[in-house]
Every structure is written in structure tokens, then in C-alpha cells.
Amino acid sequence: MASVGIREVRKSFGSTEILHGVSIDIVDGEFVTLVGPSGCGKSTLLRMIAGLEGVTSGQISIGERVVNNVAPKERDIAMVFQNYALYPHMTVAENMAFSLKLKNAAKAETEARVQRAAEILGLVPLLSRYPRQLSGGQRQRVAMGRAIVRDPQVFLFDEPLSNLDAKLRVAMRAEIKELHQRLKTTTVYVTHDQIEAMTMADKIVVMHDGIVEQIGRPLDLYDRPDNLFVASFIGSPAMNFLHGEIGSDGGPAFHGKGGVSVPLNGAAGAGGGTPVVLGARPEHLKLSDDGFPVEIVVVEPTGSEIQIIGRTPGGEEIVANFRERHAFEPGQTVKLTVEPNLIHLFNGETGKRL
Known part of the structure; x- marks a missing residue:
């Protein structure tokens, strides 16, 4: 060897x-x-x-x-x-x-x-x-x-x-x-x-x-x-990406296309106004009344989980995986969010991790 x-x-x-x-x-x-x-x-x-x-x-x-x-x-x-x-x-x-x-x-x-x-x-x-x-x-x-x-x-x-x-x-x-x-x-x-x-x-x-x-x-x-x-x-399905910038709504938040808003923790919220890309793994998205709206386009049950493919109000595609057996239907609108500590942020110009 x-x-x-x-x-x-x-x-x-x-x-x-x-x-x-x-x-x-x-x-x-x-x-x-x-x-x-x-x-x-x-x-x-x-x-x-x-x-x-x-x-x-x-x-x-x-x-x-x-x-x-x-x-x-x-x-x-x-x-x-x-x-x-x-x-x-x-x-x-x-x-x-x-x-x-x-x-x-x-x-x-x-x-x-x-x-x-x-x-x-x-x-x-x-x-x-x-x-x-x-x-x-x-x-x-x-x-x-x-x-x-x-x-x-x-x-x-x-x-x-x-x-x-x-x-x-x-x-x-x-x-x-x-x-x-x-x-x-x-x-x-x-x-x-x-x-x-x-x-x-x-x-x-x-x-x-x-x-x-x-x-x-x-x-x-x-x-x-x-x-x-x-x-x-790395990752299958691939990580979701939303384009926008960091602002503040009573606390640091990501503001994306079509009015999409996702709360951030303090460290991730540094550098407001910079064009950023928010990344979220499909398995880290969850249903929440306080989340951003996503219109379901396709529902794919795989047995162990249910995968949905949808679009945000800004027209960006998003994929989410759920272990629970929800009764999703194409055309339905659901609200999704992601825990701040599971969010990935990248510089919108260089692509480097923030």
C-alpha cells in the first residue's frame, strides 16, 4: 500500500x-x-x-x-x-x-x-x-x-x-x-x-x-x-436555490422573487443588501403557516416519502420531501419554510459560501 x-x-x-x-x-x-x-x-x-x-x-x-x-x-x-x-x-x-x-x-x-x-x-x-x-x-x-x-x-x-x-x-x-x-x-x-x-x-x-x-x-x-x-x-434530489437579497423584517431575513421571505439567524443575516442565493435541501423544508407559498406542480410518492415539485410566486422551482403521507394534489398551494440553522447562503455573484 x-x-x-x-x-x-x-x-x-x-x-x-x-x-x-x-x-x-x-x-x-x-x-x-x-x-x-x-x-x-x-x-x-x-x-x-x-x-x-x-x-x-x-x-x-x-x-x-x-x-x-x-x-x-x-x-x-x-x-x-x-x-x-x-x-x-x-x-x-x-x-x-x-x-x-x-x-x-x-x-x-x-x-x-x-x-x-x-x-x-x-x-x-x-x-x-x-x-x-x-x-x-x-x-x-x-x-x-x-x-x-x-x-x-x-x-x-x-x-x-x-x-x-x-x-x-x-x-x-x-x-x-x-x-x-x-x-x-x-x-x-x-x-x-x-x-x-x-x-x-x-x-x-x-x-x-x-x-x-x-x-x-x-x-x-x-x-x-x-x-x-x-x-x-452533491445531494439527490439537488439542493433548492432561491435568488434574492438579505434585508430585515423585525430581524434578518432573506427576500426573494415574488415576495418570498425566509427568516435568518443573526450570523447568516450579516451583510444586508448583498445579492445572495439561498440554498435549502428538499428534506429540510417543512410545512408552516408562516412560510412562503408554493404551488404544487407534480406529486411523486416514492413509498418511503412523498416528493413534491412546485413553483414559488417568483417562478423558481422548488422540491420538497416529506416522510409523512400528506394528501397533496397538483394545483394546490402549500406554505413552506426551513429552519434558519439548515439554510445555506451563497454570494449571488461569486457563488462562494457566505
């Missing part, structure tokens, strides 16, 4: 710069997720750690060694791809043993490592099968097993669950997390799915347009996003 250090890394393709001075410290044994929308540079960064892409400038180190000019096979890493990349003419056992065969490892050692990985992943009954005889989840476990037998310093996962159905993705999330807890190998995991990032990682790196927007533990990012992008990206 080893730490991974990324220092002011830049990547350009011709005159187009993809990564703009990215710096990340990954501690030995840590599970770090790189998350962001398509095109943010997360997969490019992962490929640079693996040695599949060159570094335009900056430095990448694995353990104490700078690996900018080290060949991928000499970096002591193992990568699991989105498309499994299994050899169709080889059995599960042969696929898992292939990297050791290339290293001319002893037959007894190879068999022992394959058996251990198969036991960890529940693949023992499948060792004699071919990839075409396996389900998607089984193929992904074989790809993970092929990585485990190498006993690398670092695991790299490039959106490994994207090709699986929703139910299987949930099961595989748990398997990968349990695997990390058992092996304690440093892991860098790329995904565009923020639910995967939240549920699996020790630390999340949120990327956008080639820069790092925020690094932190999952709940820290959820509870205290640094800016509007992180607030909108």
Missing part, C-alpha cells in the same frame, strides 16, 4: 488545457472518489495516475517515488475498467491469473493468489466458466479479482458500475466498500454518480471544468458545500 500525491498537475491536448493545476493528497489506505460531471477531467486524472496519459506539468507520486516518467507496468497499480476488459477465450481463473503469468510467477503462488481472490469475491464456483457464461455483476467481480491477485499498492477504478442495472449497482457498491475495508489498499475511484461517491468514499474530490472545487468527507460536503456548484452536485 502507498499514498498518492498529486501536485499542481496540468494536462493539455494541443492548445486545450483539460486540467488546471490539480493538487490532491491521498493517504495510505484511503478510499478517495473523484466525482464530477462528464468532461470535468476526472478520468483523465485517473489515467495519468495509471500512466496511460502523460503529465503536461506538475508531479504525481506513488509512495515516495515520483512516477511521471515511470511506465504503467512498473507503477505497482491495478486498474478496473468500466467495460470489464476480460479475455473471452480464457476462463475466470485464467483471466485472474494472466498478469501473474506475464510476470512468470510460480504456478503454486499463482494458484494460491487466484484462490484467495476468488474466495474474497465469491467466485470459487465460477473459476472454470468463460466470460460469456457470466452475468454483468459476475464479470465485474472477475475484473476486480484480476486486480486483487496483483496485490498492488493502489487500486484504480474507472466508473466500474456504469454498465450495471440499478439494483446490481447498489449490491456492487457494498461489495467494493467491503473489499476495501478488508484489504485496506489505497483506492482511487472515478464516478459521475454522486450517490456512489457519498456512500463509498472516505474522502470526495469534487471536480468541475478541470479544477478541484472542494475536497472533504462525504457528510462535510453535504452539510457545508463551499460553493453553488458543489451544493448543486
